[in-house]
Amino acid sequence: MQSPRLANARFKSAMKPIYIISDLHLRAQRPDLNQSLEAFIEHVFTPESDTLYILGDLFEYWIGDDGAAQLGYVAQVDLLGDLVKKGKQVYFMHGNRDFLVGEQFSSTTGVEILQDPFILDLACKTCLLKHGDDLCTDDVEHQKFRTLTRNPDWQKSILEKSIPERLQIASQMRQMSGSAHKPSQIMDVNEQSVRQTIAEHGVDILIHGHTHRPGRLTYDLNGKTVERIVLGDWDTGASYLKIDERGFHLVSPDE
Numbered sequence: 001m002q003s004p005r006l007a008n009a010r011f012k013s014a015m016k017p018i019y020i021i022s023d024l025h026l027r028a029q030r031p032d033l034n035q036s037l038e039a040f041i042e043h044v045f046t047p048e049s050d051t052l053y054i055l056g057d058l059f060e061y062w063i064g065d066d067g068a069a070q071l072g073y074v075a076q077v078d079l080l081g082d083l084v085k086k087g088k089q090v091y092f093m094h095g096n097r098d099f100l101v102g103e104q105f106s107s108t109t110g111v112e113i114l115q116d117p118f119i120l121d122l123a124c125k126t127c128l129l130k131h132g133d134d135l136c137t138d139d140v141e142h143q144k145f146r147t148l149t150r151n152p153d154w155q156k157s158i159l160e161k162s163i164p165e166r167l168q169i170a171s172q173m174r175q176m177s178g179s180a181h182k183p184s185q186i187m188d189v190n191e192q193s194v195r196q197t198i199a200e201h202g203v204d205i206l207i208h209g210h211t212h213r214p215g216r217l218t219y220d221l222n223g224k225t226v227e228r229i230v231l232g233d234w235d236t237g238a239s240y241l242k243i244d245e246r247g248f249h250l251v252s253p254d255e
């Protein structure tokens with residue numbers, strides 16, 4: 001399958017920074033996460049950038065666009081909609097938590113939904129953007145879950161259920177995907193899958209989230225040096241990748 005290509009003309013001409021975030025896992029029980037997002041938008045993103053990419057797991061869970069109010073996500077949806085109204089470009093890719101974010105969300109907010117993977121073609125480098133859970137091929141159980149939950153027929157059947165029924169299913173699924181019992185290396189990406197993915201798309205840099213292990217790693221791929229940039233989660237504060245004319249800057253709250 002061919003990935004859609006976006007030549008980011010705005011970046012090339014104005015050289016405004018691009019911001020990439022993922023794995024905020026916003027939820028009503030953690031108001032501090034909402035505050036971190038609001039502060040990031042107001043003080044970091046808005047003053048200097050026009051382009052934000054969200055690579056999945058923005059929401060801890062999502063039961064359909066008509067269920068945002070029940071989960072307490074109205075303010076966050078409005079926040080993204082306001083950014084678009086101010087002329088910002090906001091892109092969203094599904095994660096393994098918020099795979100049910102749909103057309104209504106997109107049309108209400110103006111946030112554009114991206115397919116995974118997505119090629120971000122910068123002047124200097126070609127980047128492949130992914131959520132990253134499909135790189136964790138050692139976690140066979142998760143790959144089964146992913147295949148099921150990304151199936152359009154399955155999604156349709158879920159969305160036809162009532163909101164209370166969907167809430168119940170979401171709660172069961174979160175218990176199922178509890179990862180405490182899995183060895184940590186199973187939860188990480190499979191190196192062979194990483195190499196295959198980079199080679200298949202012929203990119204310079206793979207950028208993904210999901211594993212909550214922020215870092216920058218280099219690989220030798222048949223003599224070519226390529227890079228993998230892993231985004232961090234927001235558990236202890238804002239975590240993001242900033243791309244500007246000077247390069248790629250990965251910022252974690254612990255640094």
Ligand SMILES: [Mn+2]
Nearest residue numbers: 057095096210
């Ligand atoms: Mn994830």
